[in-house]
Amino acid sequence: MGWAHSQTYFVVLFLFYSIVSGKLSPNFYDSSCPDALSIIETGIKDAISREYRIGASLLRMFFHDCFVLGCDASVLLDDSATLKGEKHAPPNNNSLRGFQVIDSIKAQVEKKCAKTVSCADIIAIAARDSVVELGGPSWKVELGRRDSTTASFDQAISDLPSPFSSLVSLISHFKNKGLSTTDMVALSGAHTIGYARCVLFKNRIYNETNINPRFATWRKITCPRSDGDDKLAPLDLATHADFDNFYYMNLERKLGLLHSDQVLFDGDSTDSLVKSYSSNPDKFYKDFTIAMVKMGRVNLLTGRNGEVRVNCRKVN
Numbered sequence: 001m002g003w004a005h006s007q008t009y010f011v012v013l014f015l016f017y018s019i020v021s022g023k024l025s026p027n028f029y030d031s032s033c034p035d036a037l038s039i040i041e042t043g044i045k046d047a048i049s050r051e052y053r054i055g056a057s058l059l060r061m062f063f064h065d066c067f068v069l070g071c072d073a074s075v076l077l078d079d080s081a082t083l084k085g086e087k088h089a090p091p092n093n094n095s096l097r098g099f100q101v102i103d104s105i106k107a108q109v110e111k112k113c114a115k116t117v118s119c120a121d122i123i124a125i126a127a128r129d130s131v132v133e134l135g136g137p138s139w140k141v142e143l144g145r146r147d148s149t150t151a152s153f154d155q156a157i158s159d160l161p162s163p164f165s166s167l168v169s170l171i172s173h174f175k176n177k178g179l180s181t182t183d184m185v186a187l188s189g190a191h192t193i194g195y196a197r198c199v200l201f202k203n204r205i206y207n208e209t210n211i212n213p214r215f216a217t218w219r220k221i222t223c224p225r226s227d228g229d230d231k232l233a234p235l236d237l238a239t240h241a242d243f244d245n246f247y248y249m250n251l252e253r254k255l256g257l258l259h260s261d262q263v264l265f266d267g268d269s270t271d272s273l274v275k276s277y278s279s280n281p282d283k284f285y286k287d288f289t290i291a292m293v294k295m296g297r298v299n300l301l302t303g304r305n306g307e308v309r310v311n312c313r314k315v316n
Contacts, residue, residue: 024302028121028143033113040122043105044129047098052241055130056194057098062127063190063295064096065120067177068155070299072148073119075156076102076312083315089156094230095197099313102126106312119312120145124296134193136243139289142296146306149315163200167263167270177298183291185264185273189284191235192247196257198223198231204259210266212254219257233257248278 029036048055065075068086075092076099077085086092087099102122109117121143132138161173174184202223205216215237222231234240235257236247247261251274256262265274277284307316 024142024144024297024300026140026142029113029117033109033116035112036109036117037125039108039112040105040125041129043101043108044126045133047101047104048130048133052134053195054098054101055134056190057096058101058123058126058130059190060194061096061098061102062123063187064092064156064160065123066295066298067159067161067173069148069150069152070301071120071124071145071296072299072301072306073123073145073309073312074148074151076119076123077148077151077315078313080314083151084153085151086153086156089153091156091160091162098126102312110310115308115310118145118147118306118308120147120301122312127292131243134241134243137285137289139292142293144302146301146303147309147312148301148306161260163196163258163260164203165260165263167266167268170260170263177295179291179294179298181270182273182287183294185270186277186284186287186291187295188261188264189245189247189277189288191258191261192245193240193243194235195232195240196235197229198233199229201233201257201259202229204257204262208259208262210254210262211256215255235261245277245281245284248274248284252278 044055044058061075062071065071065073068074075086075096077083079085079088087096102119105122105126106119109122124141124143124145128139128141159173159176161170165173170184171181174180179187201219202225204211205219205223206225219233222228222233237250237255237257238246250256251262251265254262256265264270277287310316
């Protein structure tokens with residue numbers, strides 16, 4: 001066997017082993033769909049150029065996917081006669097967005113490499129590329145996930161942390177997914193981008209005391225006590241279009257928009273982490289990327305399990 005043939009043999013053997021064994025690898029599609037990552041990157045750049053808010057939405061989609069059944073694209077499945085999906089569960093209904101971006105990217109990838117790249121992997125790459133496009137850190141996304149053939153409306157309710165969560169509840173939710181308290185605080189830094197609806201922070205600005213009074217007064221202008229539930233406010237008051245560490249600086253000043261934000265800095269066990277990330281953006285970036293990789297491994301379908309959906313909205 002010649003050298004060139006030997007090299008090809010080992011590449012094919014490695015690819016076969018990865019598929020059968022369920023081994024994740026950043027190079028999973030190097031042979032089967034070498035243009036996949038560049039297609040996804042271009043799609044994300046185009047989407048964010050049209051609406052920068054969509055980057056935060058796609059990052060949130062990855063989180064909401066992984067926390068329900070695992071990182072398996074179950075969140076993308078539409079309701080059907082035989083399936084009650086996750087899109088209309090209270091944590092996602094009229095809140096989770098960016099599905100059309102994933103649809104568009106998937107269609108382009110399918111044209112290039114049919115039935116090869118999973119919707120679950122597209123979500124994972126889209127989250128990373130969104131962070132990078134908004135000025136944040138990059139990391140190697142482990143690939144090789146397969147897509148679920150089911151979803152869980154009920155687990156979307158029970159497994160996704162609420163914006164009204166206590167610190168104890170947040171720590172418990174993340175621990176149940178194999179993620180540490182450090183991972184939880186670092187991943188919460190995703191709230192340096194994006195917006196929240198008035199209904200999710202109304203109680204905080206009117207009834208809580210660990211909030212900057214001027215900030216509360218400012219937010220009440222667009223979030224009246226008896227109206228405006230769907231009006232939006234940035235999660236990061238200072239730099240909501242940039243992925244940076246200002247989120248933690250805000251918490252030190254009692255400028256957390258959600259109850260579940262401010263509990264990270266409220267005289268408890270996570271205060272020191274918030275201070276650390278506030279003063280050292282490199283540490284935040286490092287811990288955030290580590291946590292993103294760990295979250296991307298939650299309850300995976302790999303190898304021969306699941307499928308590669310042709311249409312992310314329905315099973316094959």
